Amino acid sequence: MKKLFLSLLLWAVIFTHDFLRPLKADAGHDFGLGIQVGNMGGITGIVNPDERAMIQGVIGTFWYDGLLLGADYCVKFPGAFSGNNVLTPYIGGGGYAFSGSSWRRTDRYSGFGVQMPFGILVDLPKVPVHIYAQIAPAINLVPFADSYLQFAVGARFLF
Numbered sequence: 821m822k823k824l825f826l827s828l829l830l831w832a833v834i835f836t837h838d839f840l841r842p843l844k845a846d847a848g849h850d851f852g853l854g855i856q857v858g859n860m861g862g863i864t865g866i867v868n869p870d871e872r873a874m875i876q877g878v879i880g881t882f883w884y885d886g887l888l889l890g891a892d893y894c895v896k897f898p899g900a901f902s903g904n905n906v907l908t909p910y911i912g913g914g915g916y917a918f919s920g921s922s923w924r925r926t927d928r929y930s931g932f933g934v935q936m937p938f939g940i941l942v943d944l945p946k947v948p949v950h951i952y953a954q955i956a957p958a959i960n961l962v963p964f965a966d967s968y969l970q971f972a973v974g975a976r977f978l979f
Contacts, residue, residue, distance in 0.1 A: 862878050937970075
């Protein structure tokens with residue numbers, strides 16, 4: 821059922837993108853929606869207020885089970901790799917709220933924490949899609965202090 825829902829959502833984004841694209845005044849890609857996998861996996865979104873900033877978020881699963889809501893403000897560095905506009909590194913800061921359990925604990929709990937993602941975007945030149953990979957040192961603040969390293973790989977359709 822989960823795979824069916826994600827497939828339908830993905831197709832809806834593709835068809836919405838194709839139908840709304842001619843209506844836009846400019847060809848800028850200010851929003852994106854996609855799928856992220858990792859220890860914080862689920863549906864991911866992005867808002868690009870300008871060329872050097874982005875706000876990204878995810879709603880999905882946390883570790884092995886549970887619900888996660890997360891958001892980050894990131895600064896992008898376009899052209900950081902010798903003028904290469906395909907690869908764009910970024911760094912950011914944000915937080916997350918979760919409810920569930922992890923591999924370290926067997927009981928269920930809810931809480932929140934902060935994270936600092938480091939990542940790289942791969943902007944495909946002729947397709948409105950970007951692929952990304954990131955790692956994020958994270959600290960749980962509530963209900964207990966704990967630190968770990970989050971990782972994620974994903975793709976977003978831009979529109």
